[in-house]
Amino acid sequence: xxxxxxxxxxxxxxxxxxxxxxxxxxxxxxxxxxxxxxxxxxxxxxxxxxxxxxxxxxxxxxxxxxxxxxxxxxxxxxxxxxxxxxxxxxxxxxxxxxxxxxxxxxxxxxxxxxx
Amino acid sequence: xxxxxxxxxxxxxxxxxxxxxxxxxxxxxxxxxxxxxxxxxxxxxxxxxxxxxxxxxxxxxxxxxxxxxxxxxxxxxxxxxxxxxxxxxxxxxxxxxxxxxxxxxxxxxxxx
Numbered sequence: 001x002x003x004x005x006x007x008x009x010x011x012x013x014x015x016x017x018x019x020x021x022x023x024x025x026x027x028x029x030x031x032x033x034x035x036x037x038x039x040x041x042x043x044x045x046x047x048x049x050x051x052x053x054x055x056x057x058x059x060x061x062x063x064x065x066x067x068x069x070x071x072x073x074x075x076x077x078x079x080x081x082x083x084x085x086x087x088x089x090x091x092x093x094x095x096x097x098x099x100x101x102x103x104x105x106x107x108x109x110x111x112x113x114x115x
Numbered sequence: 116x117x118x119x120x121x122x123x124x125x126x127x128x129x130x131x132x133x134x135x136x137x138x139x140x141x142x143x144x145x146x147x148x149x150x151x152x153x154x155x156x157x158x159x160x161x162x163x164x165x166x167x168x169x170x171x172x173x174x175x176x177x178x179x180x181x182x183x184x185x186x187x188x189x190x191x192x193x194x195x196x197x198x199x200x201x202x203x204x205x206x207x208x209x210x211x212x213x214x215x216x217x218x219x220x221x222x223x224x225x226x227x
Binding site for chain 1: 119121124149151156157158159160161164204206213214215216217218219220
């Protein structure tokens with residue numbers, strides 16, 4: 001079956017611009033996560049959705065970052081006034097239930113480059 | 116403050132030999148541990164996990180060992196195959212938690 005799909009796969013934007021990154025989770029997966037991976041580091045947690053609501057957004061670095069999941073399926077990560085330090089691979093993952101019983105399935109990520 | 120550390124950024128091993136990847140953690144609230152494997156331009160894929168009530172879990176060529184008192188876990192791959200060449204991430208989860216904390220990764224190269 002289809003895995004987690006992320007679009008675009010690559011995004012280049014200028015400093016100060018607004019970007020949206022999209023994630024299509026595996027059908028039926030209720031939990032959705034966003035992670036950010038900077039060069040040479042492991043993925044860092046950003047936000048977790050259970051259904052439509054953000055159950056934990058403690059990883060969002062500041063108020064320029066926002067994510068939505070209005071119908072409990074597709075999610076969009078929004079970054080305002082982008083900065084060069086936002087350059088990273090943004091990974092989305094989904095799972096059927098809690099992670100202990102259902103490990104995360106990751107998409108291939110969106111590589112964001114802010115020039 | 117890195118709560119999960121993989122101190123070896125890279126590892127090179129001959130095909131057929133054992134690969135041993137190490138991971139240390141500092142937070143005693145972690146009670147479930149996972150290893151993920153990542154190929155270039157792809158997302159991480161789940162490999163194997165272990166609960167803190169166990170000290171070993173085996174799945175085919177992959178075995179994870181957990182030493183709770185030392186806050187240390189390791190992943191053994193035997194025998195190593197060229198297709199195992201990838202970056203391996205250790206990750207930890209708190210009880211009833213929902214977010215994984217990842218280590219920085221170890222790049223493994225298996226030479227034919």
